[in-house]
């Protein structure tokens with residue numbers, strides 16, 4: 001085993017931290033002492049201002065203002081206001097993004113809306129390794145529309161190969177939840193268009209960690225998660241974008257009163273609101289939107305280019321450190337080695353991955369595990385230092401060298417892995 005210790009690495013973590021323009025941003029976050037948090041790709045950490053904001057919304061706006069706050073605190077516009085905060089991160093314009101409901105629900109809405117634009121086609125192309133909810137939502141739609149065919153690319157296959165004249169939609173997740181592999185949105189969107197299909201993108205593992213260019217890529221629809229790199233909190237609402245060229249001609253299947261052109265006219269006929277607002281279904285999650293809104297303010301101070309630059313340095317340093325220190329200890333890299341093809345996470349396989357991750361968590365290095373054998377480490381440049389990365393490598397090397405993972409305490413499967 002290569003025993004080069006972290007303090008012999010060049011540049012040193014201390015030098016990298018001292019030169020890091022994002023280092024002060026960590027102070028905006030509350031990270032428990034003794035925890036190295038490597039799961040921001042699953043649930044982002046909390047910012048200090050959020051508890052105060054929620055407290056204000058509960059005590060002042062809800063407590064004192066009561067129902068008057070729909071107007072006085074402008075709860076009504078929150079889905080659009082928070083959407084405008086997310087838009088620059090995904091290459092969308094103001095007024096093009098709306099926020100609400102879970103990612104799964106938002107995906108259902110845009111896929112059904114996309115199918116509505118393609119009445120003469122009945123195939124959806126996706127990838128077999130897509131995040132399960134994406135596959136389940138497509139299957140659910142198939143249950144409503146029995147002529148629908150779902151074609152799944154196999155591991156390593158280019159989904160563009162499955163496109164043909166019957167394809168209505170190409171539905172893909174841009175950054176793979178297991179490997180962190182980044183797909184080329186522009187190339188795949190253009191391939192879809194060349195076949196007469198439309199492209200739907202799940203940006204859950206993209207937004208806030210890699211630059212995304214929806215308009216410039218010619219994409220048609222996109223949705224994504226608010227609780228990963230956007231740090232909106234557990235179950236934070238998702239966002240939805242529809243290309244401006246389509247938005248006023250699409251119908252979404254979960255049409256509800258708050259997506260109506262004039263909800264307070266209470267007319268029995270549904271008339272969709274102009275623009276992306278029609279993708280609202282029912283009453284928005286005001287408390288969750290307030291948390292996400294507060295979390296998004298950090299982007300007034302930083303840019304996605306800075307985040308991406310640090311992210312590449314951090315994921316690369318972790319890979320190099322782990323491979324130097326853990327050779328022959330059962331780990332295999334499951335993420336792209338080329339940083340340009342890698343999102344914000346690094347995954348390794350290990351035969352006893354679950355136990356290894358539990359042992360890491362017990363030592364304060366918090367990542368997660370995906371069956372059957374994947375250790376996932378997410379790197380959020382907003383609150384991670386280079387020193388923590390080196391420390392995480394040390395702990396992992398020690399756990400593997402001493403086999404301290406081989407302990408009955410670490411084998412009992414919990415509900416959430």
Ligand SMILES: Cc1ncc(COP(=O)(O)O)c(C=O)c1O
Nearest residue numbers: 102103104131133173177202204
């Ligand atoms: C790619 C992707 N899509 C969707 C989701 C889940 O969405 P939600 O639980 O908000 O419906 C996840 C969750 O991790 C995900 O990774």
